[in-house]
Amino acid sequence: MAQVHFSSNQRRLTGGVAEIEIEAATVRELMRKLEEMYPGIRAHLDQTSATAVAIDGDIIPDPMYEPVPPDAEVHLITPLAGG
């Protein structure tokens, strides 16, 4: 089960839940399950530009097809910019 962590902004959509466990093979599946649990969260993530995920510390900017290893730690964050 992957551990998904929600930022303070995102907790507004999760009813205050900061962390949940989800069984998902890919980020796409994880997002689908998140949307079932918290309707509107995908729109919120898009709207707040939180379109990247960090999986076990590795930030992936465009992650939909990314595999989610069992017991991965997942954060939903903004893709980074840089100079």
Add this chain to the structure above:
Amino acid sequence: MSRTHVSCNINGDDVEFLCDAGESLLDALRDEMRLMGAKEGCGTGDCGACSILMDGRLQCSCLIFAPEADGAAIVTVEGIADGDHLHPLQQCFLEGAALQCGVCTPGFLVAAKALLDRNPDPTETEVRYALAGNLCRCTGYDKIIRSVLAAADRMKEEVAG
């Protein structure tokens, strides 16, 4: 509009060109002579990227009207090397990694040459003040200053050698 005829010597070659009266020497070098070494970083004499030697004096070519060059001897970065033999400053800039993007480099080389021509044994402080009219945003100047000092040493050795 009639154009002004200018005769001068650039990097050892006697040349003639036509320019507008209000044209800068920098534009004339680039547009009329196709010498692209001198760069325009500001057009107001603040950055030194267009530095040239005119009758031995260091000048910002963006601040000189092209007709003023009539009869003058001009050296640009293209004229610093002796044929295929690089000037010690050019060699030391390469070996000392004194350039990153390279756009300020022509100006620095000309300004450093002007310094070493009149002061072959400058201190670090003298190099820093002599190059204070040349802006570099990449290097923090450290490797430029070291390379100019190294070139001065090399030139002294060549003279002594």
Add this chain to the structure above:
Amino acid sequence: MTITEQRPSYRYVGTRPVRHDGLDKVVGKARYAADLVLPGMLYGHILRSPHAHARIVDIDTSVAEAMPGVRAVITGADFPDLPADDPERNMTRNLMARDKVLYEGHAVAAVAAATRRQARDAAEAIEVTYEVLPHTLDILEAMEPGAPLLHDDILTTGLDSEPSEPSNVANRTCYERGDIEQGFASADVVVEGEFLTKPIHQGYIEPHACVADTGQDGKTVIWCSSQGHFRVRSQTAAMLGWDTSRIKVIPAEIGGGFGGKTTIYLEPLAVELSARAGRPVKMVMSRDEVFRATGPTPGSVIRVKLGATGDGRITAAKAWLAYESGAFPGVWAMLGCMCVVSPYNVENFLIEGFEVVVNKPVNAAYRAPSAPMAAFATDTLVDEIARRLDMDPIDLRLLNCPSAGDQAPYGPKWPLIGLRECLEAIRDSEHYRSAPAAGHGRGVASGFWFNIGEASSATVNLNENGTATVVTGSPDIGGSRASMALMAAEELGIDVHAIQPVVGDTEVVGFTDVTEGSRATFATGMAVVEACRDLKGQLRGRAARMWDCDVEDVEWADGRATHSGGEHEPLALADITAEAGRTGGPLGATASLNARGAGPAFSVQVTDVSVDDETGRVTVERYTTAQDAGTAIHPDYVEGQMQGGVVQGIGWALNEEYIHDADGVMENPGFLDYRIPVASDLPMIETIIVEVPNPNHPYGVRGVGEVGIVPPLPALANAIHDATDARIRELPMSPPRVLAAINSGNGA
């Protein structure tokens, strides 16, 4: 000086060869975009808004169009109006105003004419009727209800409840952990302050420039100065409404970028002018235009409160950050939130950030964007804690230092990082171990930057004479070509100067993201290594054919094939390439990848300053920077990045700022009044390369381009305090501000 952890010994990686593109740059032959001349070429010129905020009522181009030499005139109406949800919409509206101008310098129209003067004169003859609107320049004022609105469709995201009215606040970001009430309750020392910074410019010496040549076949070729020509292609296509396959972008040498050339300003205008005129069009900005119309880094208001126990452990942090993004929103406040306490392990924090639009030029990335302002606040307050507790500031930082497995404030766990090693390197440096000279003040600070990976492509071709050509899609802004050649030399076992590193255009190399986020040597280097490893497999196969043996019996090491049974004389790479035509054809390999695992970057710096108490002028007397490079591929250019970053930070800390008058007109758009550091302002910048190899890169590379700019702001503020007792919380710490602080005796 280099601290080298145990690592494999390399033959080329870690050496300092002369860079391959160096010779052209010292003899004046390197070709930048402004140096290109094409037959029949016209010159473009942009008309810009004199107002900070105004409605465009009418644009009359008829006089301009009839002027001598004029071949084309364009305005915003000549480009498609992208829908509101298009991610490039703001970019297109920045390049050419529609309906409203949002800052002084905003482009309104453009002209192509036979000479520069004709183009400028015609642009000035375009008659624009404006209805001037109230403007807002100050972040806090712009956040207030009732402030003049730049856009009527910005509804703040990230608030607890959806706002019903538009505002200038694009978003609120929040990061929270633990219980900050309890964290502060357990603190023995609490420090807090409000920190102010102004927009500053990247200040690359080469102004933006491009040439576009649009043909009758509807295709165009662009030569330009850019950190990423594939993004030039996609953004130009978006603005023109074209398919990207109609656009070829050829990267010229780039005269500095630092983040400011990660977006476009001129290219679609030049393409459109060229299409209308049927001739190539060159556009080159003046320095004045660069300042007024291209991306500065945001000004900011940052309030931080820190609590620590008596033995120096930080227990709580509260941070409120507002970043001004110029006329369109960016991601700057969000990045600031993610950096503000990152060099510290803090169990309890609440970080809140606001992205605010104002009537100033649209911000662009600048070297570790948003991190320096955040570090200015936090690392100044950490210094105050150290003083209150009478602790060494390095020891305090070591006590609170995160390492692999600790939870970073922005969410994920830290991978292997080298902050501790950088702190120790400064602590153990000759500089730190010797006392500052009499009258000098000393300051230290640390800085963090993420670094990024992204997409890169490389093609490596072996030539018949045993040399190699390495083609990548990463514009070289600081010596990356030399790094690519070094990694290829290490892999192939041939001399670094037998390798020609080339930056390929959009049609000769695979897609490659922008040179940004300190990614080129990391990510593109990874693609080069992968292509070389593919080639080594091919070389073994060719040797097997030449020897008529099994490929399993061929080993490749040190640039040559050896037979495991010793039955054949080893074959050098050149021996194999000479026979390539007879053993299967030319040898080449391509690798394209999405690089993962960019190692985060940290830098720790110490500086000694003197302060003239009559003028307030600060002189940097000594400066040492330690930075984790993972592995330094070309140490000269790692040092160059470190030194360049530090000096940009010194300029930011001491001199640089955008100054606008009450009408929103920039008052210092030139290098005389916007003063970047010059050689006589500075000492040598001593460097300590720390190497904690990044396990995700074949040679352990971490990006080195950005983090160096982060610590100088607080390091200098702390040093000035040490010298004068004045605690300055507003940048720049220019002579009048320092003098006022000394005279007001605002010691802390």
